[in-house]
Amino acid sequence: MENEEKGRKPRILCLHGFRTSGEIMKKQIHKWPQNVLDKLDLVFVDAPFPCNGKSDVEGIFDPPYYEWFQFNKEFTEYTNFDECLQYIEDYMIKHGPFDGLLGFSQGAILSGGLPGLQEKGVALTKVPKVKFLIIIGGAKFRAPSVVEKAYSSQIGCPSLHFLGEHDFLKEYGKELIDSCVEPVVIHHPKGHTVPRLDDKSLNTMMSFIERIQNDISENKEEVQSMS
Template sequence: MENQTQRKPRILCLHGFRTSGEILKKLAGRLPQTVLEKLDLVFLDAPFPAEGKSDVEGIYDPPYYEWFQANEDYTEYTNFEECLAYMEDYMLKQGPFDGVLGFSMGGMLAALLPGMQEEGVALTKVPKIKFLIIISGAKFGGSKYGVPKLAANALSSPIKCPSLHFIGEKDFNKEDGTVLLESFVDPVVIHHTKGHTIPKLDDKAEETLLKFIEKIQVVPGHEE
């Protein structure tokens, strides 16, 4: 029976560019069973059908989705507000959610949410996000990506929300994922030897992840 003093943290999971919730669910299945059994993971498809080729074609089946659109050099974005409204609507109907897990583009998006909530420009109708898990993420406003206008100040003051970051040695986002750490107060980091993926974790990384989950456990009666 589940321990009466706590419940599983409910986590909204945001997939990568031109993939899907189903694909992220398969990738997340690589996480240790000891971790998966402690979390209530909910996988959301992004609101827009992919408008171009997906990097996972031939590896994972379609359909593929994208959160919003960008110009070629990632300096201008469209449908970013629509994406946030879509997420908030889902969170209202299917929540409440305790935290957000994001992979790749989903991780970049997840990193912006607490600051935007704090500022009152997004997700104002849902409870504050209590923690983030960012896998192969990167910083908007880093070396490769401009910032959507609405999120201009999202990372301007350090994010106090507890965060766990997976950074891969061979990941093309490694540099911008490392820069993103500076936007958080006391981020927890799992370094791994793989590339842009969810890796199988060694014992040390598993222990780090389990400790983080212990920190974010929700105790009924003590919720904000």
């Protein structure tokens, strides 16, 4: 049983981009090599709100499309944000426990803010601590009310960030990286997308997975020795 636990795949909740879906994100992530996917237990969830306008992936991926929350033009005011946090927590209670989060675009912004909000007791109060993040095309929240809680201290869990050379969120992605204590960065030449992995990024990804697996095993051993 002990060996089985040591080899346990990290269980990851995947949060998709704005006006897409869990099914779409699954297709995006499945561009990665099978030897990466085999090491992770990925769970894809649809956001709580049906798409409230045109989706950028229309004509590329089939509907339905969903969004996590709504925002104003400056991204400084959010609608249905608390409902979104509650929805994620309810899903984690029902389908968890989860070890970490993987997010793309709006899902990456959410993922990057959740550890801080959890630490402050604002979100995910009834589920285990988020142990790591995988951020693709991410950025920081910009609503002042969320910012002060999400980033009041640096993001302490290990994090892997995909930064696209032509991503319109690139500069904001760097700001998020600067807010992390232990960021690992994969640079890629594409835009705002889930990139394929070349040899170099594959090695970085595999090292990160090995590290989080070790962390999960050590954490489990600590818990067992305390009980």
